[in-house]
Amino acid sequence: MQTNEPVSVGASGSARQNVPLTTAALAGSPHRLRKENLISKLMYGAALVSVVVSGLIMYALFSEAWVFMRDVDWAQTWGQIGWFPRRGIYDMPTLLIASFWTTLIAMVVAAPLGLGAAIYLSEYARSSHRALFKPILEVLAGIPSVVFGFFALLWLAPNVVANIGGAGGRGSMVAAGLGVGILTIPLVASISEDAMAAVPKSLREASAGLGARKAVTTLRVVLPAAVSGLVASMIVAVSRALGETMVVFMAGGAADAAVRTITPYDGSLTMPAAMASLASGTDQVVGEGLTFQSLFFVGLVLFLLTLGLNLIGDRFVARIREQY
Amino acid sequence: MSSTATILDAAKPIPERLVMPATDHLVDSLDPEPHPPDDAEDLPTAAVVFDVDAVSVYYGEFRAVQDASLKVHEHEITAFIGPSGCGKTTLLRCFNRMNDLISSARVTGSLCYYGVDLYNPQVDAVEVRRRIGMVFQKPNPFPKSIKDNVAYGPKVAGLAKKGPAMDDIVENSLRKAALWDEVKDRLNDNALGLSGGQQQRLCIARAIATDPDVLLMDEPCSALDPIATTRIEELMHDLKTDYSIVIVTHNMQQAARVSDRTAFFSVEVNADSDSRTGILVEYDFTQHIFSNPSDERTENYVTGRFG
Amino acid sequence: MIVLLLVFVSSIERAVMAFTTVGAVARGGARRGLVGTSGFAKLRTDIAGGLFKFLILSALLASLLILGVLLIDTIVSGWSQLSTRFWDFLNGSLRSRSIDDRLGVQQGLYGSFWIGAIVACTAFPIGVGAAIYLEEYALRSRLTATLELVIRNLAGVPSVVYGLLGLFLFVERNTIFGFIGLGWLVDATGGRSVLSAGLTLSVLVLPIVIITAQEAVRAVPVQLKEGAYGLGATKSEMVRTQVLPYAAPGILTGTLLAMSRAIGEAAPLILVGAISGGLTNNPELWDASALREKFTALPIIIVEWVSERGRDPGFADAAAAAIVVLLALVLLLNMTAILLRNYFERKRD
Numbered sequence: 001m002q003t004n005e006p007v008s009v010g011a012s013g014s015a016r017q018n019v020p021l022t023t024a025a026l027a028g029s030p031h032r033l034r035k036e037n038l039i040s041k042l043m044y045g046a047a048l049v050s051v052v053v054s055g056l057i058m059y060a061l062f063s064e065a066w067v068f069m070r071d072v073d074w075a076q077t078w079g080q081i082g083w084f085p086r087r088g089i090y091d092m093p094t095l096l097i098a099s100f101w102t103t104l105i106a107m108v109v110a111a112p113l114g115l116g117a118a119i120y121l122s123e124y125a126r127s128s129h130r131a132l133f134k135p136i137l138e139v140l141a142g143i144p145s146v147v148f149g150f151f152a153l154l155w156l157a158p159n160v161v162a163n164i165g166g167a168g169g170r171g172s173m174v175a176a177g178l179g180v181g182i183l184t185i186p187l188v189a190s191i192s193e194d195a196m197a198a199v200p201k202s203l204r205e206a207s208a209g210l211g212a213r214k215a216v217t218t219l220r221v222v223l224p225a226a227v228s229g230l231v232a233s234m235i236v237a238v239s240r241a242l243g244e245t246m247v248v249f250m251a252g253g254a255a256d257a258a259v260r261t262i263t264p265y266d267g268s269l270t271m272p273a274a275m276a277s278l279a280s281g282t283d284q285v286v287g288e289g290l291t292f293q294s295l296f297f298v299g300l301v302l303f304l305l306t307l308g309l310n311l312i313g314d315r316f317v318a319r320i321r322e323q324y
Numbered sequence: 325m326s327s328t329a330t331i332l333d334a335a336k337p338i339p340e341r342l343v344m345p346a347t348d349h350l351v352d353s354l355d356p357e358p359h360p361p362d363d364a365e366d367l368p369t370a371a372v373v374f375d376v377d378a379v380s381v382y383y384g385e386f387r388a389v390q391d392a393s394l395k396v397h398e399h400e401i402t403a404f405i406g407p408s409g410c411g412k413t414t415l416l417r418c419f420n421r422m423n424d425l426i427s428s429a430r431v432t433g434s435l436c437y438y439g440v441d442l443y444n445p446q447v448d449a450v451e452v453r454r455r456i457g458m459v460f461q462k463p464n465p466f467p468k469s470i471k472d473n474v475a476y477g478p479k480v481a482g483l484a485k486k487g488p489a490m491d492d493i494v495e496n497s498l499r500k501a502a503l504w505d506e507v508k509d510r511l512n513d514n515a516l517g518l519s520g521g522q523q524q525r526l527c528i529a530r531a532i533a534t535d536p537d538v539l540l541m542d543e544p545c546s547a548l549d550p551i552a553t554t555r556i557e558e559l560m561h562d563l564k565t566d567y568s569i570v571i572v573t574h575n576m577q578q579a580a581r582v583s584d585r586t587a588f589f590s591v592e593v594n595a596d597s598d599s600r601t602g603i604l605v606e607y608d609f610t611q612h613i614f615s616n617p618s619d620e621r622t623e624n625y626v627t628g629r630f631g
Numbered sequence: 632m633i634v635l636l637l638v639f640v641s642s643i644e645r646a647v648m649a650f651t652t653v654g655a656v657a658r659g660g661a662r663r664g665l666v667g668t669s670g671f672a673k674l675r676t677d678i679a680g681g682l683f684k685f686l687i688l689s690a691l692l693a694s695l696l697i698l699g700v701l702l703i704d705t706i707v708s709g710w711s712q713l714s715t716r717f718w719d720f721l722n723g724s725l726r727s728r729s730i731d732d733r734l735g736v737q738q739g740l741y742g743s744f745w746i747g748a749i750v751a752c753t754a755f756p757i758g759v760g761a762a763i764y765l766e767e768y769a770l771r772s773r774l775t776a777t778l779e780l781v782i783r784n785l786a787g788v789p790s791v792v793y794g795l796l797g798l799f800l801f802v803e804r805n806t807i808f809g810f811i812g813l814g815w816l817v818d819a820t821g822g823r824s825v826l827s828a829g830l831t832l833s834v835l836v837l838p839i840v841i842i843t844a845q846e847a848v849r850a851v852p853v854q855l856k857e858g859a860y861g862l863g864a865t866k867s868e869m870v871r872t873q874v875l876p877y878a879a880p881g882i883l884t885g886t887l888l889a890m891s892r893a894i895g896e897a898a899p900l901i902l903v904g905a906i907s908g909g910l911t912n913n914p915e916l917w918d919a920s921a922l923r924e925k926f927t928a929l930p931i932i933i934v935e936w937v938s939e940r941g942r943d944p945g946f947a948d949a950a951a952a953a954i955v956v957l958l959a960l961v962l963l964l965n966m967t968a969i970l971l972r973n974y975f976e977r978k979r980d
Contacts, residue, residue: 021438026455028448029482032865039867043768046760050782050841053834057792059807060799116690124684133691135969140698142888142965144895146930147954150937151701154708154947182701185694215680236787243789245898246930250937272791272898279794279902280934295902299795303788310787314780425860427770454863464854466873476872477862527858534863 061303064296072290082259083269085278085291094260095298098173098268099242105177105264106184106241111234114188122196123218141186149250152179166265171253173264179247184237191236195229196222198320232316239309243302245272271302370397373538373568374419379433381414381423388414392604394587401560401569403579403610406589411602412572416540419570420456421449454481457531461543463523465515470507473515473526474498477534493533501529502559521552525559539563541571545578557582576626579610586613588622708951720952729945736953742825742928743894749829750836750893755886758840763870766848786838794902797831802904821923823904828926831899836889847881848874880975887968891961897930905931929957
């Protein structure tokens, strides 16, 4: 067959048909097929790494947390004076209250600022302003959380918290919450802006065509149309705030252990901060028998909470995609 | 019938062209043409390249083409015409198994290429595509140099390595695509710098370079201006001596001008499910389709009463 | 500074309070505006509209103001170290007193450098491979949708949980399901080592790499892919010759962003056991044997110095100086990524 000869384009086509074509001639080169097969398996393997990682995370959390749940004296996890893991006192409400306060304060900062910035960028900003402001928000999003921890402890606490009724010289849930909030602003802004960008231009034009003003169009048409995306941005932001470790670890005003308190001006430990406290400072997680396992138990609670929130947020994002 | 006459004016050169594909290859005596035109009665019939028998194409549950049967002949230009959504492009893409790339696509019936079932599990779609080249609706040169564009196919197929052998392939392919003289001094320039018509001829050269038997063209001129279109049509006429060509076009005059045989496809709306399926209405010599179609739907379409 | 902040805080309060009322006013205005009856309605809408625009603009400006205050405050605090002994600070090591001539962040820089390198070497190929699998190889099936859901959710897992994973895999000798031993991982990484930290962080950024690479791969024009397939290219040849060159800038951008994220992360490092006190040996930058040794990293140094400030207040300024170094690194990576993306996007058009 012609294909085996050095190829000459001029002799293509007609010459070949003098020999009857067979299925084997169209079977392709076995070497090429083998190579193809191998590469597709490698790619598949790479994709499976994520599944393996997920499986390992769950296995690690569940297996160690199971030991904790099996062996712990459950009376030590509820109604105690506070979170003293090295002494075998694992009062979960302490951590949950602290997580609640910091997350709430964070959202009070991040929701209006993030949403406002998103509305301005999406609906009002000229393209030159967008080109200026968007990268700045991206920079804000790229700042490591230890920087916000430093900022919350050494600037927000003396300059802001001290002015709204708290102590300036040390960390507190308010200081940590404000720091987490600032860290969450770009997240809220970017998801909300995506949601508003997904609203079709025709809706805005229809509203404007009826004589509605810009603010009216934005508030009555764009925001309701984008509402599932806006809800998603809030949910994801809450999940992010719940999981934030370093800001609370540095500016939360408690180290190693925390007394239960419901006053946000006090220092306390959120779930992730409690984990970091337990693991830091020494080479080994030491303490009473279940101290190490308590780390995984708190991790499991945190993991399930954020996973649930992310799944709900995912639903809302999917909904806005379906709509338009 | 006055509008038919107008189209026939454009189709005038057909009778002469019909004589040209006469070859000394196998005569398939078992392949009686449905309606041989009177003046072509005793033409030897060319070998069959594609034998399409009751082919249906599905995208998931949706049937895009239903029970199409036709034979594509060697060294002829076969045109697929019809309104949009009639499945002509879908069927064309079965010929080099491009539909494999859509995971939901499924082909039933038999589609033979020189007697070999293209959908035999042993057949490798990659090898099929090397032998059956394709030119797309929108010129799609790679963002590389002109030379690298033409060399792409031979390189991946291992037909030639860099060097004089490859240079020969590049030159021959560009000559055949009537592009050599325009680009020979700038072979290393980016192909995206060429005009639309030149880009499409480059795509033809690129397809030729893999040494195929067949060229499939999916509305190759729809993105081009009239002058560039004329050049491509002339080129197709020249290429027919070396290749068999199947062209999808929505331009009836183009089909009449360039093709030897024409298949007319139409859309059938299923009353129950409101789904639309493409069907092959009529397949015959081009002259016949445009002057004396045997199906009323064909006549309505070519006279401009529908579509 | 304090004045600025008070203005800002009160503006937030006003923004929050006014947000709902403006909505109500605008709603009323809208009704009247649509009917188009009185000039009074028009005027009210104008005021409401102007106020609304002012509020959302101040939200944006407040965010920028915070960023400005943060940067300025940090640089001002760190200036005492950076202005007088910049190179000494970069070359110095962890010390017990803040006014030590040999105080500096070199050990942290080396640790962060190695972490970044490990992330680039592992997360990049695996992430790009996974993205190509999902976009080009995988069938659009329920399984693929599940895989994508898993990846999206991995991206939302708190970083401290990845620290637990690192602790479980690389530090503790564990056995999965009672028979898959993981002790060899501890032997290979050396336990609490920079290698363990790098691998933990590369698992953490893997979903980010996959998602950004997927976006870049998805943006490759279908015409190019069809062109390659039509010429008889196999899938892997098509990917190598069309997808990868076209998607390269996007993939590179995503990888750089992932690296900058990894370099700034501290929580997982604490769990994997970064050293906070000071390293006994002081390995050279290219000393690969140090990969399996105890380590520290730039963010860990910052945390450590912040906590030391109670004992020795000078450490607060040292931490600020270390932050300036960290921010310079992270923002340099981010900016390179963004500039690269813009450059290639412009070049393509």
